[in-house]
Amino acid sequence: MATITLSVPNELKARMEQVQVINWSSVARKAFSKQLAYMEELDKVKEIVETAKFKKKESKELFDSLVRGLEDARLGRLHDWEDVKKELKLK
Numbered sequence: 858m859a860t861i862t863l864s865v866p867n868e869l870k871a872r873m874e875q876v877q878v879i880n881w882s883s884v885a886r887k888a889f890s891k892q893l894a895y896m897e898e899l900d901k902v903k904e905i906v907e908t909a910k911f912k913k914k915e916s917k918e919l920f921d922s923l924v925r926g927l928e929d930a931r932l933g934r935l936h937d938w939e940d941v942k943k944e945l946k947l948k
């Protein structure tokens with residue numbers, strides 16, 4: 858496993874040291890993974906938006922679907938963008 862070094866404010870480090878039951882490396886790994894998944898989902902949303910040409914009503918539906926997907930990604934749940942594309946009749 859690779860090792861990285863993080864800088865945190867002294868106050869935060871002191872608070873972290875007071876809570877010894879938490880594996881802070883694990884917390885950081887999960888946060889990194891969650892953020893990367895979100896960014897990957899955002900790339901998929903950009904791809905959909907760039908290839909979509911819709912009327913006003915369809916644009917609203919697309920927007921709502923994309924926002925739901927990004928909210929899911931932010932919560933750590935991956936969205937099935939292939940299903941979204943099928944629903945929107947995209948390639």
